[in-house]
Amino acid sequence: MEKTPKWIDVALIPLLNLLIAFVISGIVVLLIGENPIEAIRVMVDGSLGSPYGWGYTLYYATNFIFTGLAVAVAYHASQFNIGGEGQATLGGLGVALVLLMVPWPNWYLALIGAMIGGAVFGAAWAAIPAYLQAKRGSHIVITTIMFNFIAASLLNYMLVNVLRPRGSMDPATARFPAATHLPTFHDMPLIGQFFGKSVPANVSFFIAIVACFLVWGLIWRTRLGFAIRAFGRSEPAARYAGISPVKIVMAAMLISGALAGLMATNNVMGEAHRLVLNSVEGAGFIGIAVALMGRNHPFGVFLAALLFGFLYQGGGELALETSIPRELITVIQALVILFTGAFDNMLRGPIEQFFVARANARKEA
């Protein structure tokens, strides 16, 4: 059997899918009477055209890297973790509790504490569906989805009844002490001069990059990663090898939940400086698309997260500067998800056939 070159699989097909999504989005923009070229210009300008835009694009991308990695790790153990949203919500709760209850002397100690808090809470939230899957066979997709709703309600209760400062009308925690505020890109040496004071991108972006490397090492360099991949590819073979399904499902889901929980260092600790309702804003679900598009490889997740960061920020600008409604941005995002994720196999077959046929023809000639 002929094999298609790898670059087709990892580069050409995703790019073509993206192109189709943009073309269809363009047609939709045209239909509502706006100029698609102008729309693209606004999006690129607003997200990539200025340090200000980059500051937001990278901030969103940081969220998506964490949730994308979370989905990817679980995927390698053939677990579909749809609960990134809830796990990131709980991660936010963990981060808020750590930052409010401990008088941190400086931001980097606070960051370490917050990372532990976010990861532990996120992992704990993933642990329950993982246990139900591993021991009882309850399907992880169902349980993680339900846990998203429970997480939202739990956060609501905690904010309204427990964490809301006395006298405040706002269902949110008190602001975190200034000592715990993370340095933004503006505060950093060398690059700081380019970024304005208000950019939200912060050191969490670099933590996300480190997380990419660590996940890569975990999956492809460690014993645990070996066992996770083996289990994900073939459960009977894993049983033959003595790899415990219960342990693998638990381990993969705990790591996945911890990664989702770590997202809170970016949005809660790095940007909002307090915990508010619906702090995750759908990033958990975007993570699914990011992992799909990034083929569950940390590097792919990184690139896909940048793309979705661009879509998020560019979309925001589009709503601001044109009469294209905010909802249309959601449509464009949905189209990208649809084509890079769900319809991925639509192009794959014909393109692979084309290259195989071409290779065969060349061989005969």
Next chain:
Amino acid sequence: MQADQNTTKAGRQATAAPAAKSVATPTGAPAIELKGISKAFGTVQANKDISIRVMPGTIHGIIGENGAGKSTLMSILYGFYKADAGEIWIKGKHTQIPDSQAAISAGIGMVFQHFKLVQNFTVLENIILGAEDGALLRPSLNKARRELKRLAEEYELNVDPDEKIEELSVGHQQRVEILKALYRQADILILDEPTGVLTPDEADHLFRILNHLKDEGKTIILITHKLREIMETTDTVSVMRRGEMTATVSTSETSPEHLAELMVGRKVLLNVAKTKANPGRTVLEIENLKVRDEDGVERLRGINLQIRAGEILGIAGVSGNGQSELLEVLGGFANGTGTIRLNGEELDLTGKHSDGQSRRAKGIAHVPEDRHHLGLILDFAAWENMVFGYHSDPAYQKNRLVMDNAGITAHTQEAMNRFDVRPPIPTLPAKSFSGGNQQKIVLAREIERNPDLLLVGQPTRGVDIGAIEFIHKRIVELRDQGAAILLVSVELDEIRALSDRIAVMFDGQIMGERAPEDTDEKELGLMMAGVVK
């Protein structure tokens, strides 16, 4: 190979001969005639140029081992698969069967090994499912109730029409499947391994029903690997082996041992250069080992075996008689009751304190029967497969966290050279190797651990002749180094050539043990058929 072709030819002549003599009512055209059916899945040829005639009003058995291609052939007939080549003729008419609807309208009904019933529907609802007469259910249900009553009286097919499927015994569920087919006017009924899930009483009842159906002029195709059922119920029997139809004979003119021989087949005589065994201490003792499967059917019914260091114990038997379960329990990934001692130490059979890892740590290596599903991860590279199951071994770690991938790759390279794996490229995924080379990878992994006990299942299934010899040599070498070896194979010649002692398994029990020099194929064949102890 030559012998193969001869039997095949003989088989075809037998098929082509004017309607087998024993047939009850050989009227006109065959109910089913398949001409030259071939079907391949990737590189695996599941059916090779198969021709068969089934006369109306007969019970026609198709016998063969697991994986011989029986089910594929029937799936083609029922429209699940499309044949790569060949024709289907039904009642004298060339018929296309693109899907199961076409099969049903051609009068074919199928009873699958695993029933296709809606558990929380009643019998009646299941019967009409997909055969409703209109948008309203009531008329269909009433009609089905009348029809069911008639069928029950006619064929001894009694089932309560208002009982839910989940409340029924397995035997009754099967009757519902048969009723479903009859309700759809099937006059050709295919049953795929129908007795696999039945108790002996239920099986007897099933065969009474089948005989009734035959008397009414229905045609029945019975797929099984159990020789006794074939002998007791069929008029004609076709034998399949490795995707080919090796023979079609009248049941009255054949014997279980002859069928066993046709099923298992002869191969080129295997010459294994080996000296007499020099058995030492007892390595493995098995006492009264019993295993039940998920459906509660007892697959091992009290096994007693011993293997000593430096000897090969061969387990002969038609596949599906408990050999797989024996290997799984010993390998630590199935549970059982009874006692297994390795080097005098009792092994845990409950799965609570043991798994594949702890078995390996105790010195049991396992070359599994199914290398594609168990022995290898096909998407993994050769080097990853070379440590699969031993990946926690300290020798393969760089430090406490990270595996020594480079070291493993280098080790794999050497092992591939030693075991003549071609091509010797450690980074190639396992699926890119041929069957023989895949097996060498598994064998290298397991043998090079110098185990006390090596479990080997079907070591040369799907392996080319050249590799067979190599694999046999390695197994004997390991024996000579003092390992105890348990060899399971459906190839009688392989068992006879390699084993120092032969135990024959039938229906979850050991029928007996023989020394290879004191027995012959005939005796072993009778033991495998459960005729002689």
